[in-house]
Amino acid sequence: MNTPIDCQQLVAAVGDAIIASDANGAIVLWNPGAERMFGHTEQEALGQSLDLITPERLRNRHWEGYNKSMATGTTKYGNDLLRVPALHKDGRAMSIAFTVAMLFTPEQKVSAVIAVIRDETTRFNDDRALRKRLAELESQLAAAK
Secondary structure (H helix, E strand, O other), X not given: OOOOOOHHHHHHHOOOXXXXXXOOOEEEEEOHHHHHHHOOOHHHHOOXXXXXXXXXXXXXXXXXXXXXXHHHOOOHHHOOOXXXXXXXXXXXXXXXXXXXXXXXXXXXXXXXXXXXXXXOHHHHHHHHHHHHHHHHHHHHHHHHO
């Protein structure tokens, strides 16, 4: 038996952030997961630029890639996970990982980009601490020789 899926309920129930932006980069979908992750309410986010969660130092690079994807209708991040810094409403830095899906009009023009995002800040910080500790131990071992 095929039970129809309520996509609005699905988007609202998913624990990861789901954010969609239009061809100009304005946010058109902001699920409860995005609100929990980034701190902005849906009302605060809708209509805003993706600069809302993009650190200032990375905005030019972000928009270059975004505009290229809009022009070509392709992205390598549909299957490949992209890991980048992000910005929480309170100003703290975050580490996120996401994939994107591009949606098209009947004329095959990009109408929206949807990102499914996971907060990897804890994992990123743990990895950094482990790499630092490994470097310290390697240094101690080299000094003992």
